[in-house]
Amino acid sequence: MFQDFILVGDRPISIQVKEYVKRLIIKGALQADQKLPSTREMSGLLKVGRNTVISAYEGLEDDGFTYTISGKGCYVASKVNHLALDNGGASWQIDWKERMNEYAISAVELDLMKQGIRAPKGTISFTSIAPDEQLFDLSDVRRAFMDRMAIEGQVLLNYGYAKGYKPLIDYLMHYMENKGVDISGKDMLITSGFTEGFDMVLSALRPSTRRGAAICENPTHHTALKNLKLQGFEITGIPMDRDGIHVERLENILQTNSFDVAYLMPSYHNPTGIVMSPEKRISVMKLMMRYQIPVIEDGFNEELRYSGAHVAPLIATAGQGNGVIYIGSFSKVLFPGLRVGWVLGDRTLIDSLESIKRSRTIHTSTIDQSILYQYLLNGNFDKYIKKARTEYKRKYELTKACCEKHIPEAQLSGDGGLHVFLTFPSDVNTHQLLEACTEQGVIFTPGDRFFIQKGEGINTLRLGFSRVTDENIEQGIQIIGKQVREFLKS
Amino acid sequence: MFQDFILVGDRPISIQVKEYVKRLIIKGALQADQKLPSTREMSGLLKVGRNTVISAYEGLEDDGFTYTISGKGCYVASKVNHLALDNGGASWQIDWKERMNEYAISAVELDLMKQGIRAPKGTISFTSIAPDEQLFDLSDVRRAFMDRMAIEGQVLLNYGYAKGYKPLIDYLMHYMENKGVDISGKDMLITSGFTEGFDMVLSALRPSTRRGAAICENPTHHTALKNLKLQGFEITGIPMDRDGIHVERLENILQTNSFDVAYLMPSYHNPTGIVMSPEKRISVMKLMMRYQIPVIEDGFNEELRYSGAHVAPLIATAGQGNGVIYIGSFSKVLFPGLRVGWVLGDRTLIDSLESIKRSRTIHTSTIDQSILYQYLLNGNFDKYIKKARTEYKRKYELTKACCEKHIPEAQLSGDGGLHVFLTFPSDVNTHQLLEACTEQGVIFTPGDRFFIQKGEGINTLRLGFSRVTDENIEQGIQIIGKQVREFLKS
Incomplete structure (x- = not known):
C-alpha cells in the first residue's frame, strides 16, 4: 500500500496527501479502526516531509475521516466506509429521458x-x-479587479442584491440617459447577460391561459427565437428591408392580429447586420404605440457603431412612454466571459423582474459586476x-x-x-x-x-x-x- | 453655458468633459449644426487642460455626437437631437401590472x-x-484571480461553456468522489449557485400536463418552497425527528401517494440545523428506491461539519444508482458573492440541464468559476x-x-x-x-x-x-x- 502516490506539481503537498488517504478510506482499502502508519513512517513511504504528513493527518481528522488516540496514533473513523444501498444501489435506475417534460426536451432540440x-x-x-480576445486589455481588467477589491473586497464576496450592484446600476442609468433615454418612472435590473434578461421578461409576460403571440424581424437572432419558442410563444416574422423591418408589412399585420410582445433589434441586427434608420425607428414606434404592443429592444452591439451620427435607441424615442423594455449587454463588444447585462424599463415591471431574478439565481455575480463597474469608471471602456x-x-x-x-x-x-x-x-x-x-x-x-x-x-x-x-x-x-x-x- | 461643469474626483477628466457635452446635446441645449467652442476656448471655460478637451472632442466624434469641418471646428451632429414620438411618448402608457402573469405575480408575493x-x-x-465576511481571506482570493488571469486571461474573458469551466468540473468531480460518490454514469453542470440548479431541475421535471407533486422535510428551506410553488408543485411535508425526517411518516405517505420528486437537506437542515444520521440516510434512501422517487439532495453547508465522523451525502449511499441529483454550493461556507454551484447527477439528466442552462444564461461567470477553481487548487479552501x-x-x-x-x-x-x-x-x-x-x-x-x-x-x-x-x-x-x-x- 501507499505505493501509488503521485505528486502533482501545482497543489500544496499536504492537501495531496490528505486527499490520497481519503481516497484509500473511501475505496475501503483502509478499514474502519485501522491504524494509519505513524507520521514518520508515512513520510518515508510517500517521500514527503514529516510536517507535511502531520498537516495532512490533521486535515483528515478535521474532515472526520480519522480519529486520534493520544500516544497511540491515528485511526480510520468507523462511519466513513459509509452504508450503501443493497447491491450498491445499482438496481435504482431512473429512466431520466422519460421523466423529462416538453420544456426540457425542446431545450435540447432547439440547442444549436x-x-x-x-x-x-x-x-x-x-x-x-464573439469579440477578438486579442483586443482584450487584460491589465486594465486586472487593475479594475484589484482597485475594487481594495475598496470593498469583503462586500463583493458576500451576498449582493437581486436588483444588482448599486454603483453599476447608477452608472448604467446615467449611461442610458446619455443615449437620450428619459429615465423618469424607469428602473434597472442587472442580469447575467442579455439572454437571462430576455428569458425573464418573456416568462413574466407570457399569458397564463393561452399561448403568447410575439412579433419580430424575420430573420432574427436564433437564441431569441429559441427562448420565444421555449416560453410557448407563437412567432410572427416581418421581413427586412434595406434599412430595417418592412414597415408596411408590419402595419398590415398589426391591423388584423394582436400581439403580447414585439422583439426588435434595431442596431447591427443579427443576422442581417442592418442598422434601422432614425426615421424608420419613429415609424415603427408609432405603430407599436398605436397598437399598445410592449417592445423588447435588443441593444445588441449598438456600442460598436463605427460610422455616421449617433442613433438613439428605440427606448429614447419613447420619451416618457413606458412601452419599451431595453435589454443591454457589453458581452459582444467587451468581454462575454463577464456575464453582465441589464434590463431598463418601467419601474413596476422591473420590480416584478427583480423578484423573478431572486427566485432564479439570487443575484448576478458581484465580482463580474464590480469589475465591469470599475473598468467603466476608470475610463477603460472608452479607450477599448x-x-x-x-x-x-x-x-x-x-x-x-x-x-x-x-x-x-x-x-x-x-x-x-x-x-x-x-x-x-x-x-x-x-x-x-x-x-x-x-x-x-x-x-x-x-x-x-x-x-x-x-x-x-x-x-x-x-x-x-x-x-x-x-x-x-x-x-x-x-x-x-x-x-x-x-x-x-x- | 458651460458654467455648471463639475469635476468628480475618480474618473478620467476627458471622459467627464465628453459626457458633459453629450448631455448638453441630448438635452437640446446644444443644437444640431451648432459650432462648439474651440478647444482653446473650452479649455478656459471648463478650466481643464487643452489636451483633455481635444481628447473629449475626439470621443464625441467617435460616438457620432459631433462632426468636424477641417479648419473651421467641431459641430453638433444633426441626428442627435433625435426624433421622438408625439407629445414625447407620454401617451404611451402600458399598465404593466395588468400584463404580468401568475408566475410574475407569485414571484413577487413569495419574495420574502x-x-x-x-x-x-x-x-x-x-x-x-450568510458567512461572516471578516473571515474572508481576501489576499488569497486576489492571488487566485491574478494566478488564473496570468495563465489564461483571454480565455476567461471570452465565451465559456454552458456546462461550466472544465478545470472546475474536473476538480469538483474528484471532490465528490472523495465524499464517496460513485461518479460512473454521472456528470456535472456548473450553475449560478444552488438556487439556479434547483430551479432548473424543477423546470425540467415538472410534469407538462398536470401539477407536479413534491415531498420534503417540514419545515424546510423557504427559498426551496418558493421555487417549488413557482414551478406549480403541490408540496407534501414530513415532520422532523431529532435525527432528521420522520421515517415512519414518510413511509406511510409513500404507500398511498406518488411523487415526482423529493427534496431533502440531510446536513445542517435549514431551519432546524439537524444532521440526518447515517442509518436514517439509508432508511430514507431505501424508501426512495422502492418507490422510484428522484431525490434532489441539497448539499447545504455539509462542508461546515465541525464535529463527529464524516457523513456521506445521500448520493454516495446510492452507489451506482442514478436516482439522486446532488446540488452543491460553496456559497454559505465560502463566498456567496461568487455565484457558483453545481448539479451532479445522471449523465442524461445533466445533458438536458445543460441545454436549459444555455437557453437561460448561456453560462455561469467564468471569472467566478476560475477564481473558485484556483482558490481550491491553491489549497486556500482547506485553510479557510x-x-x-x-x-x-x-x-x-x-x-x-x-x-x-x-x-x-x-x-x-x-x-x-x-x-x-x-x-x-x-x-x-x-x-x-x-x-x-x-x-x-x-x-x-x-x-x-x-x-x-x-x-x-x-x-x-x-x-x-x-x-x-x-x-x-x-x-x-x-x-x-x-x-x-x-x-x-x-
Missing part, C-alpha cells in the same frame, strides 16, 4: 450548440461573432471601444471587399458590427454549400436558423469576421466563392 | 425580501445565515474552512449556552452550522415576539415561513449567529428571553 458545426483544427471559421471600433471597421471593410470580389453572386447586407449576411440566388442551398466548403477547410453559419419558418432563408449565410485573421478572411471568402460557382455550375 | 424585517442601525440581527469551522463552532456553542441560560422555555435544535432553531410552547407567537424584540433592538427570523402550511410553526424561530459578535449574541438572546417571559406572563 448540440448540432454544432464541428470542424478540424486549422479550419477557417466564420461562425463566431475606440481600439475595437477601428479594428472591426477595418475587418468589416476587408470582408465586404472580399465578398464583392470573390462572391459577386451574393447580395451583401451589414452596416458594420462583427458580421455580414449574404443572400444567394434561390437555387443555392447554403447547407450543401457548407458541406462543400467544410471539405475545403472553411465554415460559416447557414442563415436558415435565423428564420422563423423551416425552409426559409435556405439561400443565406452569416459570416462572422471578428475572430478571423485578415489572411484567412481573404482566403476563406475566396474558397466560398469558388464553391458557389461549382454549385451554380452543377 | 420584499416583506423583509427592516430594523434601524444598531439592531442586533439574528436573521442572516479550518478557520471557519473553529470560529463557527465557538459561536454555535456560545449561542447554545446562551439559549439554554436565557431562554429555557424553548427547545433548541441544531447540530452546528450557522444557525439554531427554537421551538416554544404553542402559546408563543413568534411574530408577536419579534415585534416586541424589535422594539428592544433585536431581530430574528420567525419560523413559520419555513413550514408548508400557513399557521404551522408559528411558535418557532431561527437564530442565525454567523454574523453576530459574541457580545451581541449574549445580549440579544438575553433580550429575547426577557420578552418571552413577558409574553408568557400576559
